[in-house]
Amino acid sequence: MVHAIRIHQTGGPEVMKWEEVAVGEPGPGQVRLRQTAVGLNYIDVYVRTGLYKNPLPLIPGMEAAGVVEAVGPDVYYFKVGDRVGYCTGGTGGYAEARLYPAERLIHLPDGIDDQTGAAMLLQGLTAHYLLHRTFPVKPGQTILLHAAAGGVGLIACQWAKALGATVIGTVGSDEKAELARANGCDHAIVYTRENFVERVKEITNGQGVPVVYDSIGKDTFYQSLDCLSRLGTMVSFGNASGPVGAVDISILNTKGSLFLTRPSLGGYVATTQELRDSANALFAAVLSGKVKIDVRQTFALKDAAQAHIALEARRTTGSTVLLP
Numbered sequence: 001m002v003h004a005i006r007i008h009q010t011g012g013p014e015v016m017k018w019e020e021v022a023v024g025e026p027g028p029g030q031v032r033l034r035q036t037a038v039g040l041n042y043i044d045v046y047v048r049t050g051l052y053k054n055p056l057p058l059i060p061g062m063e064a065a066g067v068v069e070a071v072g073p074d075v076y077y078f079k080v081g082d083r084v085g086y087c088t089g090g091t092g093g094y095a096e097a098r099l100y101p102a103e104r105l106i107h108l109p110d111g112i113d114d115q116t117g118a119a120m121l122l123q124g125l126t127a128h129y130l131l132h133r134t135f136p137v138k139p140g141q142t143i144l145l146h147a148a149a150g151g152v153g154l155i156a157c158q159w160a161k162a163l164g165a166t167v168i169g170t171v172g173s174d175e176k177a178e179l180a181r182a183n184g185c186d187h188a189i190v191y192t193r194e195n196f197v198e199r200v201k202e203i204t205n206g207q208g209v210p211v212v213y214d215s216i217g218k219d220t221f222y223q224s225l226d227c228l229s230r231l232g233t234m235v236s237f238g239n240a241s242g243p244v245g246a247v248d249i250s251i252l253n254t255k256g257s258l259f260l261t262r263p264s265l266g267g268y269v270a271t272t273q274e275l276r277d278s279a280n281a282l283f284a285a286v287l288s289g290k291v292k293i294d295v296r297q298t299f300a301l302k303d304a305a306q307a308h309i310a311l312e313a314r315r316t317t318g319s320t321v322l323l324p
């Protein structure tokens with residue numbers, strides 16, 4: 001038996017219980033992992049509240065790093081003792097140990113420690129596909145990225161800057177603005193007191209931006225459309241303030257023949273090859289120093305509820321790791 005955080009019903013942070021669970025032996029295609037660091041992500045909140053539906057009871061958590069402890073039949077690419085991480089194989093991460101499908105596992109390079117690995121995979125792979133595949137950012141472009149001081153935000157700011165973009169970021173406070181600027185954000189807008197549409201127009205001399213990466217959802221969606229230049233791309237990739245809901249697509253016409261997409265990481269790394277190629281690109285960016293991973297908060301895994309409270313109250317910055 002090992003300990004894990006489990007929820008039997010959806011709701012507030014208090015539904016997360018520290019319980020004993022059985023792990024068992026790995027079946028075909030599976031490994032058993034001893035987990036050393038667990039990544040905290042906003043999707044964990046959506047799973048806990050029930051915004052994203054899953055059968056119950058469940059162990060939340062999409063991401064962790066650890067060591068392969070046992071290998072099931074038909075697993076060839078991983079062996080006992082390998083240092084690995086993951087973020088795309090479903091829930092079950094908030095545990096001391098677990099079974100996991102080998103085809104969704106990633107080897108961690110020597111230069112990346114376990115806490116960094118657990119902090120960077122989900123947020124880093126997301127920044128990678130957003131900036132390279134959803135709307136490939138080109139040198140000289142000016143982009144708008146919401147929640148620029150958050151987990152995805154700090155990584156995406158640095159990466160977009162390295163790609164040669166001018167980065168406009170929104171943040172919830174002056175302290176976050178400073179942090180975003182230190183991570184490649186050229187213009188940090190404190191959208192809790194500044195009108196970000198007006199500021200984007202000022203910064204771009206009235207032109208607007210060719211892309212908005214919007215993970216806030218309900219509170220920012222329509223204003224984000226107003227920041228786009230003609231033929232611009234609206235990338236709505238999250239709902240930190242609540243889901244956007246139904247959109248009348250004729251608005252894309254009236255706002256300038258816009259493009260709208262609602263992507264998810266799972267859709268971009270659906271095959272093992274895509275997952276490994278994207279992870280290699282992320283590791284290269286981090287190992288070269290182009291992108292630094294900032295683990296700015298850690299919590300004991302059994303205190304995951306405290307971590308969720310901080311995340312939802314907008315009190316975290318950068319990445320957060322839970323320690324089993």
Ligand SMILES: NC(=O)c1ccc[n+]([C@@H]2O[C@H](COP(=O)([O-])OP(=O)(O)OC[C@H]3O[C@@H](n4cnc5c(N)ncnc54)[C@H](OP(=O)(O)O)[C@@H]3O)[C@@H](O)[C@H]2O)c1
Nearest residue numbers: 041042150151152171172215237238239240241264265314
């Ligand atoms: N589609 C995908 O593939 C994908 C993958 C990963 C993440 N995401 C999304 O990307 C976003 C960022 O994820 P993350 O894990 O890195 O989280 P995060 O950015 O570290 O935390 C969320 C941030 O959103 C901002 N925010 C604005 N309004 C909020 C509200 N009403 N409640 C809570 N937060 C609010 C806060 O920053 P300020 O105080 O600066 O506003 C907060 O710190 C999330 O929406 C997540 O769902 C999507």
